[in-house]
Amino acid sequence: MTRLASARPWSLGVALPLLFAAALHQGFATVAPPTTAQTTAAPHKGPERPERxxxxxxxxxxxxxxxxxxxxxxxxxxxxxxxxxxxxxxxxxxxxxxxxxxxxxxxxxxxxxxxxxxxxxxxxxxxxxxxxxxxxxxxxxxxxxxxxxxxxxxxxxxxxxxxxxxxxxxxxxxxxxxxxxxxxxxxxxxxxxxxxxxxxxxxxxxxEECQLDEDDMLIPIIVGGALAGLVLVVLLAYLIGRKRSHAGYQTI
The missing domain is CATH 2.40.160.110 (Porin)
Structure with a gap:
């Protein structure tokens, strides 16, 4: 008696979200925080940073x-x-x-x-x-x-x-x-x-913190939420893949 197992479609579903998560994290890391209408975050130029x-x-x-x-x-x-x-x-x-x-x-x-x-x-x-x-x-x-x-x-x-x-x-x-x-x-x-x-x-x-600080803190929160969502997608893809894999067994 031989068992033929169907291919595991969830393997691709695991790889793609992980690649997407890495790209998303890199994208957020390279985006500068948005500026406000009144004050702007300015890159440091000229002399070294002044002493407080x-x-x-x-x-x-x-x-x-x-x-x-x-x-x-x-x-x-x-x-x-x-x-x-x-x-x-x-x-x-x-x-x-x-x-x-x-x-x-x-x-x-x-x-x-x-x-x-x-x-x-x-x-x-x-x-x-x-x-x-x-x-x-x-x-x-x-x-x-x-x-x-x-x-x-x-x-x-x-x-x-x-x-x-x-x-x-x-x-x-x-x-x-x-x-x-x-x-x-x-x-x-x-x-x-x-x-x-x-x-x-x-x-x-x-x-009372300025808007620039609040925007800077918002980016890690967004990244963390996106990664948590992707982990959930990967887990669901894995469970669905396992269920289909077991359903695909046949007895000959």
Whole structure:
């Protein structure tokens, strides 16, 4: 008595999903996280990554009213029409050579950074909506000495809408983000955590993460879910293949 076993069709069903899973994982790994409408993740250029600095501002009663922990990099581009050339400079803010100051009011907080013997002055102005208890970065200004320029470079924008947070909470962004200020000036912020209002006992409040961080965390979740689905497909293909294999036996 001889048994003839039918071919196992599930073997191909196992191989194809595995190949597809590897391709899917590689595809997600090479796609950059999407950017937001306000801030964008920018590839690192120019000098090495800036060192993170810890800055604070105290109110009139001596208590800390603004905290900031971040690395900062300035991107400056100036078109010199008279000389028919463009001057570009990327400058790191060295926290060891930078002094912080500023002021705090009920609905306005200012962080001023002065570095290199006052050759570079950078100012951040945060605004609080006392009705919604939400804050944002509304203004950035800078004055800096740039090579090949006889006069210091200066730029200012008073209508920005970055770094949103709730009163008593800190804004956090681990990803490098570029804050566009003017057409010729932007600030790269690295591993930023800042809280301009509602600071208690000189400590950051609960962190609210930026959209860039949330998008970066979403990719592994999608990849994991896709791989789990493919494993289920492989398992079902295997079970169906076994069932068909047993049904295909014949006795002669």
């Amino acid at each position: 600095g810890q800055y604070h501002v105290s109110g009139s009663n001596g208590t800390v009213c603004l905290l900031a922990y971040m690395g900062l990099q300035l991107n400056i581009t100036v078109n010199l029409g008279s000389q028919n050339k463009s001057v570009q400079d990327v400058m790191n803010i060295n926290p060891n050579l930078t002094k912080s100051s500023g002021s705090c009011e009920p609905d306005r907080a200012v962080l001023q950074l002065n570095t290199d013997s006052d050759r570079t002055n950078l100012s951040f102005v945060f605004v609080l909506n006392t009705t919604s208890n939400k804050y944002h970065l509304g203004e950035v200004s800078v004055t800096a000495a740039v090579p090949d320029m006889t006069e210091p470079f200066s730029a200012r924008n008073v209508s920005l809408d970055y770094l949103h947070g709730n009163l008593g909470h800190s804004y956090m962004c681990r990803q490098e983000q570029r804050l566009a200020v003017t057409s010729g000036f932007s600030v790269n912020a690295f591993q930023m955590q800042v809280q301009p209002f509602g600071v208690v006992e000189n400590q950051f409040g609960a962190a």
